[in-house]
Amino acid sequence: xxxxxxxxxxxxxxxxxxxxxxxxxxxxxxxxxxxxxxxxxxxxxxxxxxxxxxxxxxxxxxxxxxxxxxxxxxxxxxxxxxxxxxxxxxxxxxxxxxxxxxxxxxxxxxxxxxxx
Amino acid sequence: xxxxxxxxxxxxxxxxxxxxxxxxxxxxxxxxxxxxxxxxxxxxxxxxxxxxxxxxxxxxxxxxxxxxxxxxxxxxxxxxxxxxxxxxxxxxxxxxxxxxxxxxxxxxxxxxxxxxxxxxxxxxxxxxxxxxxxxxxxxxxxxxxxxxxxxxxxxxxxxxxx
Amino acid sequence: xxxxxxxxxxxxxxxxxxxxxxxxxxxxxxxxxxxxxxxxxxxxxxxxxxxxxxxxxxxxxxxxxxxxxxxxxxxxxxxxxxxxxxxxxxxxxxxxxxxxxxxxxxxxxxxxxxxxxxxxxxxxxxxxxxxxxxxxxxxxxxxxxxxxxxxxxxxxx
Amino acid sequence: xxxxxxxxxxxxxxxxxxxxxxxxxxxxxxxxxxxxxxxxxxxxxxxxxxxxxxxxxxxxxxxxxxxxxxxxxxxxxxxxxxxxxxxxxxxxxxxxxxxxxxxxxxxxxxxxxxxxxxxxxxxxxxxxxxxxxxxxxxxxxxxxxxxxxxxxxxxxxxxxxxxxxxxxxxxxxxxxxxxxxxxxxxxxxxxxxxxxxxxxxxxxxxxxxxxxxxxxxxxxxxxxxxxxxxxxxxxxxxxxxxxxxxxxxxxxxxxxxxxxxxxxxxxxxxxxxxxxxxxxxxxxxxxxxxxxxxxxxxxxxxxxxxxxxxxxxxxxxxxxxxxxxxxxxxxxxxxxxxxxxxxxxxxxxxxxxxxxxxxxxxxxxxxxxxxxxxxxxxxxxxxxxxxxxxxxxxxxxxxxxxxxxxxxxxxxxxxxxxxxxxxxxxxxxxxxxxxxxxxxxxxxxxxxxxxxxxxxxxxxxxxxxxxxxxxxxxxxxxxxxxxxxxxxxxxxxxxxxxxxxxxxxxxxxxxxxxxx
Numbered sequence: 001x002x003x004x005x006x007x008x009x010x011x012x013x014x015x016x017x018x019x020x021x022x023x024x025x026x027x028x029x030x031x032x033x034x035x036x037x038x039x040x041x042x043x044x045x046x047x048x049x050x051x052x053x054x055x056x057x058x059x060x061x062x063x064x065x066x067x068x069x070x071x072x073x074x075x076x077x078x079x080x081x082x083x084x085x086x087x088x089x090x091x092x093x094x095x096x097x098x099x100x101x102x103x104x105x106x107x108x109x110x111x112x113x114x115x116x
Numbered sequence: 117x118x119x120x121x122x123x124x125x126x127x128x129x130x131x132x133x134x135x136x137x138x139x140x141x142x143x144x145x146x147x148x149x150x151x152x153x154x155x156x157x158x159x160x161x162x163x164x165x166x167x168x169x170x171x172x173x174x175x176x177x178x179x180x181x182x183x184x185x186x187x188x189x190x191x192x193x194x195x196x197x198x199x200x201x202x203x204x205x206x207x208x209x210x211x212x213x214x215x216x217x218x219x220x221x222x223x224x225x226x227x228x229x230x231x232x233x234x235x236x237x238x239x240x241x242x243x244x245x246x247x248x249x250x251x252x253x254x255x256x257x258x259x260x261x262x263x264x265x266x267x268x269x270x271x272x273x274x275x276x277x278x
Numbered sequence: 279x280x281x282x283x284x285x286x287x288x289x290x291x292x293x294x295x296x297x298x299x300x301x302x303x304x305x306x307x308x309x310x311x312x313x314x315x316x317x318x319x320x321x322x323x324x325x326x327x328x329x330x331x332x333x334x335x336x337x338x339x340x341x342x343x344x345x346x347x348x349x350x351x352x353x354x355x356x357x358x359x360x361x362x363x364x365x366x367x368x369x370x371x372x373x374x375x376x377x378x379x380x381x382x383x384x385x386x387x388x389x390x391x392x393x394x395x396x397x398x399x400x401x402x403x404x405x406x407x408x409x410x411x412x413x414x415x416x417x418x419x420x421x422x423x424x425x426x427x428x429x430x431x432x433x434x435x
Numbered sequence: 436x437x438x439x440x441x442x443x444x445x446x447x448x449x450x451x452x453x454x455x456x457x458x459x460x461x462x463x464x465x466x467x468x469x470x471x472x473x474x475x476x477x478x479x480x481x482x483x484x485x486x487x488x489x490x491x492x493x494x495x496x497x498x499x500x501x502x503x504x505x506x507x508x509x510x511x512x513x514x515x516x517x518x519x520x521x522x523x524x525x526x527x528x529x530x531x532x533x534x535x536x537x538x539x540x541x542x543x544x545x546x547x548x549x550x551x552x553x554x555x556x557x558x559x560x561x562x563x564x565x566x567x568x569x570x571x572x573x574x575x576x577x578x579x580x581x582x583x584x585x586x587x588x589x590x591x592x593x594x595x596x597x598x599x600x601x602x603x604x605x606x607x608x609x610x611x612x613x614x615x616x617x618x619x620x621x622x623x624x625x626x627x628x629x630x631x632x633x634x635x636x637x638x639x640x641x642x643x644x645x646x647x648x649x650x651x652x653x654x655x656x657x658x659x660x661x662x663x664x665x666x667x668x669x670x671x672x673x674x675x676x677x678x679x680x681x682x683x684x685x686x687x688x689x690x691x692x693x694x695x696x697x698x699x700x701x702x703x704x705x706x707x708x709x710x711x712x713x714x715x716x717x718x719x720x721x722x723x724x725x726x727x728x729x730x731x732x733x734x735x736x737x738x739x740x741x742x743x744x745x746x747x748x749x750x751x752x753x754x755x756x757x758x759x760x761x762x763x764x765x766x767x768x769x770x771x772x773x774x775x776x777x778x779x780x781x782x783x784x785x786x787x788x789x790x791x792x793x794x795x796x797x798x799x800x801x802x803x804x805x806x807x808x809x810x811x812x813x814x815x816x817x818x819x820x821x822x823x824x825x826x827x828x829x830x831x832x833x834x835x836x837x838x839x840x841x842x843x844x845x846x847x848x849x850x851x852x853x854x855x856x857x858x859x860x861x862x863x864x865x866x867x868x869x870x871x872x873x874x875x876x877x878x879x880x881x882x883x884x885x886x887x888x889x890x891x892x893x894x895x896x897x898x899x900x901x902x903x904x905x906x907x908x909x910x911x912x913x914x915x916x917x918x919x920x921x922x923x924x925x926x927x928x929x930x931x932x933x934x935x936x937x938x939x940x941x942x943x944x945x946x947x948x949x950x951x
Binding site: 145146150157223224227241 | 288292294297298299301302307382387388
Binding site for chain 4: 351352354355356358359362365366369373374375
């Protein structure tokens with residue numbers, strides 16, 4: 001239950017930052033929090049209480065490994081989604097730089113050419 | 117050449133420590149990569165660091181560690197005494213001191229040693245001038261006092277690096 | 279930034295000491311990715327950070343950072359194409375992404391050569407890609423292309 | 436053929452990176468590489484559609500037995516079935532037209548190799564999303580296509596473009612995060628990601644109802660944003676017109692369908708199940724959102740003076756048609772929805788491309804400042820008129836038939852009110868486009884445009900080709916309905932003439948997975 005609440009709270013914080021804050025860098029931070037709320041949730045899904053890292057050592061039987069290790073799949077998913085989040089964040093920063101170059105400000109209210 | 121060689125040995129040691137594998141494939145691959153890295157970093161400005169090639173320098177380097185530790189411990193007690201003293205006898209300030217060391221590595225290590233010693237902190241290094249923040253700057257001849265404390269370090273570092 | 283002499287002597291000397299360690303550590307993490315935690319993505323990130331450190335310490339016009347700035351985009355593309363080529367080579371063993379190279383003893387570097395190669399390709403892709411993204415943002419005035427920071431291949435790490 | 440499925444993703448991905456590789460030394464190679472890639476894709480897609488082979492390709496070729504379990508399928512499954520085939524062919528056709536159009540159109544832009552790289556990345560993402568056999572890869576490919584599209588919207592690097600891209604990126608990021616959270620919820624409940632397996636588990640009641648409800652809501656919000664359904668549409672009228680014309684055609688013609696409609700069909704019909712516990716409320720939701728998009732989109736389009744903005748709003752309206760058709764939850768409705776999505780890709784692609792041509796000819800996108808262009812630009816006019824007739828639903832163009840099918844599906848399903856709204860919207864669409872054609876193409880030629888010339892053939896021919904395809908589709912649709920579009924619908928619905936079903940999807944994925 002905790003993990004659902006945690007993910008929901010972080011998701012909400014990220015969403016708030018992304019949609020409500022007017023400063024573009026705060027929006028970027030909001031995006032990162034949003035991404036990592038989901039990542040955290042995914043990692044927690046795969047967590048086994050008292051589990052070992054999902055790396056098989058020499059001399060370990062397959063059964064013992066499968067029984068004791070945490071689920072590696074969510075970790076692979078999270079790695080991928082971190083990469084995607086990184087790409088998004090980078091693009092967002094690059095766009096912010098463009099906007100700064102044009103308007104001399106990172107305040108979303110100063111962006112004037114598109115209304116509605 | 118010695119620069120490349122020492123970088124190579126360093127990288128190789130790191131490789132072995134990280135992988136902890138001693139089969140031929142791993143060692144050969146590590147040697148190739150370490151060589152490539154050492155070669156490609158050769159032009160980064162730095163003095164020669166013949167640390168690994170001259171045994172007497174290595175001995176001085178090993179001897180430096182307990183000396184530094186001694187200074188750190190002594191300074192620790194000094195700072196602790198100042199902090200716990202009811203009247204708080206501190207007189208913070210920045211003093212300037214000159215070093216006679218030539219090698220950049222030696223200067224960096226000197227700056228780091230000073231920073232590591234509690235109560236003193238090297239703020240900036242401009243050529244041979246150090247700007248050091250002290251918790252207690254003595255009223256009489258502050259620069260000469262600092263210079264004196266640096267001399268021990270400098271002696272060791274000169275023997276290690278120059 | 280690219281015109282500056284870099285940072286103070288302390289940063290430069292320490293960077294010079296650590297750069298070799300960072301780079302070889304990144305390579306080790308990538309090459310041993312099939313046996314230990316790590317892989318091409320983690321290794322690539324470490325290597326990219328090493329080059330970023332070099333740029334910060336020595337400035338954009340000198341040192342390995344300068345070389346990498348010029349070639350990052352091309353290396354990025356080469357890494358991605360190498361990954362695709364290796365993945366297509368899997369068809370020779372039956373399926374896409376299948377291991378095609380002969381496998382060696384378990385728990386050694388040679389246990390899965392095709393995965394090592396894939397990890398290397400990802401290392402190149404991620405390292406160069408991250409660095410290209412960094413330099414596109416940090417050296418913004420000079421390079422005016424909106425770098426896409428395409429990011430899918432690390433997925434397979 | 437099944438062995439070649441990964442090529443649908445590999446070719447554009449390889450072309451994208453090859454474009455990046457040559458960008459400094461031989462930038463002129465980028466368009467050639469892209470053309471070769473897209474033509475190869477077209478050939479592959481046509482072969483796939485003609486053969487009608489369905490099956491899956493599992494990356495890595497891992498077998499189930501070696502995992503000691505048969506409860507889940509390891510590896511990345513790319514599944515090629517009737518539904519995928521239609522969208523793959525669509526992507527290939529529209530991409531080819533867009534690419535050829537872009538050769539000359541993009542000459543005024545800086546950094547063209549990057550444009551080609553991003554365009555290829557966009558194609559790779561869309562193809563991958565259409566082929567992905569599991570939820571997470573669907574997400575990954577959706578993201579690849581989305582990131583490429585954010586960058587492409589900002590490609591002009593003017594203030595307007597960058598602002599639109601920023602807005603688009605923010606909403607797109609929220610959408611992706613919702614989709615990923617939904618996937619996480621499903622994985623937490625079932626430990627499965629493969630769409631076929633998840634669908635079976637859901638049908639068997641293996642997921643608690645609240646979890647399923649939350650996941651469905653997240654998917655709907657995320658995919659609804661990507662598909663620009665009416666309450667989530669705010670980004671589209673800014674983003675689509677801001678991109679260069681070929682990219683607008685790509686985004687409006689393909690992206691919102693592959694990322695939005697296709698993914699919705701797959702997830703709603705195959706994973707969550709329209710006949711299941713949530714089916715009824717989902718149906719209502721789709722119908723309501725569809726009506727809202729349909730009517731809202733067309734009313735907003737009527738008031739626009741910017742040609743590309745008008746087209747963007749009309750895309751929202753047309754997506755509404757597709758949504759209500761999906762809301763019928765019948766084989767005919769799904770077939771009509773797919774048919775309309777397909778037609779929309781063709782005519783909206785042509786319309787956005789011709790809008791680019793008109794912008795070049797007239798030097799403006801403002802409808803009120805254009806006029807009489809038919810006299811100076813006959814080739815562009817032919818394409819634009821053909822596509823407009825098609826979107827307006829004039830027989831015998833394909834737009835007429837797909838709208839008719841949607842109406843029939845709505846009325847036979849007993850949804851008379853929605854049907855009436857759809858019919859009214861169709862009339863309003865006709866009004867909109869008749870108005871546009873009169874203003875822009877016919878009427879008096881302004882003094883300012885006396886010396887203007889038609890665009891080169893490489894820009895007018897793709898538009899004409901797409902318009903001709905609209906006409907052909909309109910004339911020949913009865914031949915392809917059962918086998919092709921119907922086959923696509925049969926991939927998700929069992930009540931059609933051919934009996935391919937979601938179970939078939941599962942069997943396909945698993946039998947292929949067992950091959951060593």
